[in-house]
Structures are given as C-alpha cells and as structure tokens.
Amino acid sequence: MTALAIVWSILLAQVxxxxxxxxxxxxxxxxxxxxxxxxxxDTLYINAMLMLLxxxxxxxxxxxxxTALIIALIGFASSIAFAKFLMRGEVIE
Amino acid sequence: xxxxYPYPLFSxxxxxxxxxxxxxxxxxxxxxxxxxxxLLGWVMVKLQPSQSRLRRLGLMAGFALAVAAxxxxxxVAVARIILRPRGKPANTGFMTVDVDLENENALALxxxxxxxxxxxxxxxxxxxxxxxxxxxxDIDNEDLWRRTVKRYEAGLKEILE
Amino acid sequence: xxxxxxxxxxxxxxxxxxxxxxxxxxxxxxxxxxxxxxxYDRLHAPTIATSGGTILICLxxxxxxxxxxxxxxxxELLIIFFVTVTTPVTLMLxxxxxxxxxxxxxxxxxxxxxxxxxEPGSE
Numbered sequence: 529m530t531a532l533a534i535v536w537s538i539l540l541a542q543v544x545x546x547x548x549x550x551x552x553x554x555x556x557x558x559x560x561x562x563x564x565x566x567x568x569x570d571t572l573y574i575n576a577m578l579m580l581l582x583x584x585x586x587x588x589x590x591x592x593x594x595t596a597l598i599i600a601l602i603g604f605a606s607s608i609a610f611a612k613f614l615m616r617g618e619v620i621e
Numbered sequence: 622x623x624x625x626y627p628y629p630l631f632s633x634x635x636x637x638x639x640x641x642x643x644x645x646x647x648x649x650x651x652x653x654x655x656x657x658x659x660l661l662g663w664v665m666v667k668l669q670p671s672q673s674r675l676r677r678l679g680l681m682a683g684f685a686l687a688v689a690a691x692x693x694x695x696x697v698a699v700a701r702i703i704l705r706p707r708g709k710p711a712n713t714g715f716m717t718v719d720v721d722l723e724n725e726n727a728l729a730l731x732x733x734x735x736x737x738x739x740x741x742x743x744x745x746x747x748x749x750x751x752x753x754x755x756x757x758x759d760i761d762n763e764d765l766w767r768r769t770v771k772r773y774e775a776g777l778k779e780i781l782e
Numbered sequence: 783x784x785x786x787x788x789x790x791x792x793x794x795x796x797x798x799x800x801x802x803x804x805x806x807x808x809x810x811x812x813x814x815x816x817x818x819x820x821x822y823d824r825l826h827a828p829t830i831a832t833s834g835g836t837i838l839i840c841l842x843x844x845x846x847x848x849x850x851x852x853x854x855x856x857x858e859l860l861i862i863f864f865v866t867v868t869t870p871v872t873l874m875l876x877x878x879x880x881x882x883x884x885x886x887x888x889x890x891x892x893x894x895x896x897x898x899x900x901e902p903g904s905e
Contacts, residue, residue, distance in 0.1 A: 548812035
C-alpha cells in the first residue's frame, strides 16, 4: 500500500516536472527576445536537474545525483557566458 | 599559521567541499584536499579579494533566519500572483532605493539576497549616486520593499563593516 | 520499487509530501515563465523553482536515503549550495544585460541611466 502510494506520487512529481520543462522549452522557442530564451534555458537546466533527482529517488542509483550536480554547474557557466555575450557581444573581456 | 593559510575560512570551505565531492574520508583524499586548499589559498592572495571580518556569529544566524522567513513569505506571494486569473494582471514596476554600503562583500551579499527573493530582482547599482535600481513584482507595496532593503542594509552593516 | 517498500510509513508520507510540494513549486515557477507578460516580470519566476523546488526535492531525497541508510546524503547538500549561490548571479547578469539592451534600443518602458550620465561604454 505504502509502496504503491510512493510510486504514484513520484510519478506525479515527474509529470509535473516534465510539464515545467515543456513550459521552459516553449519560452525558448517562442522568445520573443534573446534574453527570454536564455532565461528559458536556465530554467530548463534547473528543471532537468530536479527531474534527475526524482529519478534518483525512484531508482536509488547514485549516478543520477552526480549527473544532477554536473548539470547544475554546467548550466550556471553557460548561462553566465550567454548573459555576458548579450551585454557586450563578447564572452571574455 | 597565517602565512600558510592567508584565507583560513576559504581554505576550510575548499577542504570540506573536496571531501564532500569525493564522498570519502580516506587518508589519500584528505592529503589531496589539504594540498589543494593550501595551494588555492595562495592563489587567492594573487587575486586580492577585499577582506572583511565576520563578527558576531549570533547576529549572523538571526539575519539568516530573517532572510529565510522573508524568502518563504515572498515565495507564497509570488506563487499567488502567478496563479491569478488573466483578468487581473500583476502591478509590476521599477523602483530606486538609496543604499549606502561601501563594503564590496556586503554589496555582493545584498545583491544575492535580493535576487534570491522571488519578488525582487536587482538590476543596477550606481556607486556615485549610491542608488539601487530594483524591479519588483508587486509595486503596490513599494514602501514595504523599501523598508525591507533598509533592514537588510542595516543588518549587513552590523555584520560586515 | 524494491528499496521504497522498506520505508516506514511516516518517512514515506514525508518524502512524498516534500517531493510533490517541490515539484508543484517548480511547476508554478515555470508557469510564471509562461504567463507573465514582460521580460522583467519573468525574471522573478525561476527563483521560485530554485529556492522552493530545489530545496524541497533535495530534502525529500536526503530524508529518503537517510532513513534507508543506503549511502551518504551529502550530494544533495552540495546541490542546494550550488543552486542557491549560482542562480542569483545568473539572474542578476541577465537582468543587467536586458537593461543594457533595452537602453541601447531606447525603449521607453525602462528607466533611464541616472544623471549625471556616465560616458557610454564605461561602467
């Protein structure tokens, strides 16, 4: 009984996270301006990271947590680079 | 000791983070993380960050709790604004606040706190005018935001300056 | 569902609650990204996903694996730390970039540079 409830609630959480990812993706595609797309990309990174955490709880596999950590770091670096690029037109000053 | 570790807090944080990333307290990883924290402490000397002493740990804990409570409250408020029906759009806008902080670290911390709070976003700080440009999601409560920023400013001054 | 059956009922309820609440917060944040009308409004939405969603979901997984005692629980702490420290920096830079671009385009709905105006290109 408990196990069934847990499985269903993890599934529900994953559906919600997938919907959140879809919203972020819509913002990337729709725009309308470059900064909106980057904001969408940043949100997509975070949502994907949370999705991986949910997978980790579901399967008890450590590798998901390593992946989530790496996605958090890489997402930060790329968003910063994009924002710098928008401001000056070049990444390294 | 000071000559070996010019930034002791930074070195301790690096040491702990390396152990956490490796998820082990085996002798090998302890030696490696000691080496790295010492080496990167020296690298930081070259970068010359502005130093400030952390004083009054009790005050810091109280400040952190107040910030956490504000963030939770603002999370709920912003969620309510987002879930509003389409007929009533949120009343958003820009506002400027005079902030008189000289310390670089205090300014950076203030920026992070204000941006991490969902209702407010830091946009620009003018050093000459000492004025801060914010975007807030709920401009009707402008006075409330102004008072909040002032409170943070006073708290950071007490802790860092 | 091999390992999840070992959870005692109170832990199971707590894990489920935290997980669902965190996912709901994330969904609300992304919904804000979808619904709010202007860029500066949308800038506020992702902070809900990070401050609310990430912390709650990480707490759920910490609790789950601490009760099961199957491994160390510290990776989630690192994730919470990284996300809460890095997201404000990203959003701040994005906000500044948007302000800069809007000023270059001379749009009327953003505040002007405060006077006395700095010479362009230097900040």
